[in-house]
Amino acid sequence: MKDFAAQIKKIGEIGYVEQVLHSIVYVNGLPGAMPNELVVFETGERGQILSLTRDYAEIMVFSSRSLQVGIKASRTNTFLNIPVGEELLGQVINPFGEALDHLKPITTKTSRPVDVVPGGIVVRKRINKPLETGVSLVDLIIPLGKGQRELVIGDRKTGKTEFLLQAMLTQAKQGTICIYSAIGKKKLDIKRVEEFFDRNKIKDKTIIIASDSEEPASIIYINPYSAMTIAEYFRDQGKDVLIVLDDLLTHAKFYREISLLARRFPGRNSYPGDIFYTQAKLLERAGNFTYQKGESSITCLPVVETTQGDLGGYIQTNLMSMTDGHIYFDSDIFTQGRRPAINPFLSVTRVGRQTQSTLRREINRELVSFLTLYERMQRFVHFGAELSEIVKNTLSTGELIHSFFDQTADSSVDPRLQIFLFCVLWIGTWQGKTTPTMKGEIDIFIKAYEEKKKVREDINELISKAESFNKLLNDVRKQVQSFFDAVDLKMADAQEQPLQSPQPQANPNTQLPGKTNIPPEAQEETNKKEG
Amino acid sequence: MRKHTALYEPILLGIRSKSDLDQLQNTIGEILTSLFTIKKTKLDTILDKSLHKPLARAVKDAIKKEKITLTDHDKIKEFFQKLQEAVSRLPLVRLTFAFSPSPKILETTSDWAKNTFGHDAILDIEIDEKILGGAIVVYEGIYKDFSLKNRIQKVFNDHRKEIQPSFS
Numbered sequence: 033m034k035d036f037a038a039q040i041k042k043i044g045e046i047g048y049v050e051q052v053l054h055s056i057v058y059v060n061g062l063p064g065a066m067p068n069e070l071v072v073f074e075t076g077e078r079g080q081i082l083s084l085t086r087d088y089a090e091i092m093v094f095s096s097r098s099l100q101v102g103i104k105a106s107r108t109n110t111f112l113n114i115p116v117g118e119e120l121l122g123q124v125i126n127p128f129g130e131a132l133d134h135l136k137p138i139t140t141k142t143s144r145p146v147d148v149v150p151g152g153i154v155v156r157k158r159i160n161k162p163l164e165t166g167v168s169l170v171d172l173i174i175p176l177g178k179g180q181r182e183l184v185i186g187d188r189k190t191g192k193t194e195f196l197l198q199a200m201l202t203q204a205k206q207g208t209i210c211i212y213s214a215i216g217k218k219k220l221d222i223k224r225v226e227e228f229f230d231r232n233k234i235k236d237k238t239i240i241i242a243s244d245s246e247e248p249a250s251i252i253y254i255n256p257y258s259a260m261t262i263a264e265y266f267r268d269q270g271k272d273v274l275i276v277l278d279d280l281l282t283h284a285k286f287y288r289e290i291s292l293l294a295r296r297f298p299g300r301n302s303y304p305g306d307i308f309y310t311q312a313k314l315l316e317r318a319g320n321f322t323y324q325k326g327e328s329s330i331t332c333l334p335v336v337e338t339t340q341g342d343l344g345g346y347i348q349t350n351l352m353s354m355t356d357g358h359i360y361f362d363s364d365i366f367t368q369g370r371r372p373a374i375n376p377f378l379s380v381t382r383v384g385r386q387t388q389s390t391l392r393r394e395i396n397r398e399l400v401s402f403l404t405l406y407e408r409m410q411r412f413v414h415f416g417a418e419l420s421e422i423v424k425n426t427l428s429t430g431e432l433i434h435s436f437f438d439q440t441a442d443s444s445v446d447p448r449l450q451i452f453l454f455c456v457l458w459i460g461t462w463q464g465k466t467t468p469t470m471k472g473e474i475d476i477f478i479k480a481y482e483e484k485k486k487v488r489e490d491i492n493e494l495i496s497k498a499e500s501f502n503k504l505l506n507d508v509r510k511q512v513q514s515f516f517d518a519v520d521l522k523m524a525d526a527q528e529q530p531l532q533s534p535q536p537q538a539n540p541n542t543q544l545p546g547k548t549n550i551p552p553e554a555q556e557e558t559n560k561k562e563g
Numbered sequence: 564m565r566k567h568t569a570l571y572e573p574i575l576l577g578i579r580s581k582s583d584l585d586q587l588q589n590t591i592g593e594i595l596t597s598l599f600t601i602k603k604t605k606l607d608t609i610l611d612k613s614l615h616k617p618l619a620r621a622v623k624d625a626i627k628k629e630k631i632t633l634t635d636h637d638k639i640k641e642f643f644q645k646l647q648e649a650v651s652r653l654p655l656v657r658l659t660f661a662f663s664p665s666p667k668i669l670e671t672t673s674d675w676a677k678n679t680f681g682h683d684a685i686l687d688i689e690i691d692e693k694i695l696g697g698a699i700v701v702y703e704g705i706y707k708d709f710s711l712k713n714r715i716q717k718v719f720n721d722h723r724k725e726i727q728p729s730f731s
Contacts, residue, residue: 041713046706061704106706 036074040106047089047105049073052098055250056293058088059105065089068147070112074104080112080250082294090294092250094128111147114258115140116265121209122235124226124242127251127258132242144265146257150316157320162387163274163331166202166444167195169437172454173376173399174359177387178272179320179329183351185336185343186361186373192335193221194441195359195372196276197228199333202444203274204234209266211275213259214242216252216282232442249286249293256283260317263330270325275318279335280311284347301346308350315354343378357381371438376403394501395451398458399433406430425463432457435467436474448495449481455508456515473521480519487518570625571649577618579673581687584650586613591647598636622646654680657687659699661711664688 040046047061057079059071071079071091077099079091093099115129117140124132127146131138159177176182184192200210214222222242229238241259243252256277263273277283284307291304299305318332336351341363343349352358357380366373385393409426413419419427436457439445445453453474456462462470480487494511498504516522578584590613594606610619625646631638656676664672669688676684680702691699696711719726 040706044706045704046701063704
């Protein structure tokens with residue numbers, strides 16, 4: 033960026049600040065100004081033209097310092113550009129591509145405009161590759177695809193960021209470029225994310241675009257657009273990108289602040305009328321694309337906060353309609369101690385299932401139908417009625433499944449291992465065992481999968497060979513003993529227990545949730561109680 | 564050339580510089596905000612105190628010509644609002660000199676500005692010694708640098724190779 037003197041000499045147009053309203057200034061002059069054009073002030077600040085009237089150019093200033101009336105401004109004949117390139121990997125930058133640690137300036141060969149028109153239908157491709165998050169609950173029940181826009185929604189402090197970090201960890205390990213856009217976050221939170229990347233040695237695959245809460249509204253507002261521009265650069269290099277926008281409610285609030293300062297007419301909740309357009313324009317830039325370097329995707333995980341679990345807020349519903357589904361973090365589930373606190377019944381994935389293999393789809397169907405039945409049965413427990421053995425078994429299996437899905441924030445489970453462990457559970461291996469015992473054994477399996485090549489190869493082979501869920505269950509049942517031996521675990525307790533789970537085998541005719549693989553007695557009992 | 568109401572013409576022509584313009588605008592603002600407390604003597608005092616004599620006289624004459632009584636607040640308000648509007652439309656020519664211009668230079672410059680930009684053009688003169696000589700002219704957002712500094716810089720840029728050895 034050339035300085036003010038050079039620009040004014042080149043363009044030959046000047047303006048004078050006539051009015052200052054926080055980050056919005058009104059400049060008189062600049063006869064050739066264009067909307068969205070970048071402007072430089074004699075004091076070194078930069079700004080972007082928001083709108084033009086006959087007498088004034090309305091400019092959004094990217095500075096926390098307040099400008100004074102009378103300061104000179106010059107046009108630049110350019111739009112807001114940020115440097116992009118491989119050099120950004122591992123850096124924490126501001127929305128202008130400048131390193132926040134100020135240790136060394138980042139020099140890149142290319143730059144790209146921040147505000148671009150999203151790619152049209154010609155360059156888009158059907159989402160066909162699964163995106164593994166390493167979180168068993170999501171990968172098995174709410175699967176995502178590469179190029180999907182999945183909203184992460186929930187109350188504050190329900191574990192949304194932890195889930196996003198897990199997803200980024202898994203993806204970065206698979207070679208995906210992960211971009212974290214921290215929109216108006218606390219400095220400490222940004223630091224924590226950086227430390228997480230550092231600790232897990234994935235810094236070379238990640239970029240953090242940070243604008244903390246004390247920055248001016250204009251800088252916070254452009255943060256996700258800059259992040260998306262960087263994502264588009266890597267997409268055009270033929271790489272898959274995962275971008276996390278944390279969070280878009282803050283983004284909307286800062287856009288509201290700018291709009292109200294610029295005297296735009298306030299609409300619902302005082303948000304401007306174009307708030308939907310502003311955020312849809314951003315999310316529309318994600319997707320699965322085909323460019324010169326082949327197929328590459330930008331998977332976008334925007335975050336939005338809810339208040340008291342209210343999913344019907346203005347921005348929340350706007351974002352739901354812009355995205356291809358949402359993962360709902362339930363505060364009730366969180367207080368029950370389940371992690372991640374995702375409510376699978378209120379979560380939606382619109383394109384994720386189409387990327388799944390037949391086996392995964394079958395498991396998904398089985399799980400959803402079982403969990404529906406389990407939830408229904410749990411409601412009857414409150415009536416205090418005496419429960420039959422089958423219902424008791426269903427409830428205990430349900431509890432085991434919930435425990436199976438419990439995962440700590442820094443653990444990531446390989447999708448093939450997820451399937452294997454689920455099969456081990458589904459055949460009733462852990463029936464009758466306590467939850468801590470099961471969790472302990474699962475942890476041993478996870479560790480063995482990471483460390484023992486033989487175990488990993490055997491599990492991977494078993495999963496890749498499986499043609500259907502039923503077949504896989506049979507194979508697992510035959511080999512489970514050898515796997516337990518391989519990881520130095522005893523199966524004695526489990527073997528002593530009779531296999532009483534209501535779902536020892538998947539029902540191939542499963543179609544509807546709640547009507548599958550459930551023994552007729554259990555179903556009858558449920559119906560009777562419902563009746 | 565802008566057309567002003569004949570009534571305001573003497574007032575507008577009485578504005579000689581940016582400071583006159585600012586003073587007049589401030590005075591109008593003051594009058595409009597204290598409209599209902601103004602009495603005849605007070606209005607004259609405000610005008611005499613804040614404006615230079617010919618300009619104050621021009622405003623008083625215009626009020627007299629319009630036959631506005633000071634009790635008619637609506638008419639006073641309308642008069643000053645229209646004057647404010649006419650004043651805000653005056654073309655402003657910003658000139659940057661390297662030195663403080665003498666009255667003679669100022670007169671010559673003023674004549675040039677009135678011939679070039681219109682008879683009602685107002686000069687806003689700034690002093691910046693760094694430009695060494697000549698002037699920088701800004702009119703309606705267009706910036707023209709006729710300074711000596713710019714000329715010298717251009718010569719240096721164009722003939723750097725020839726000039727540089729003579730300094731080493």
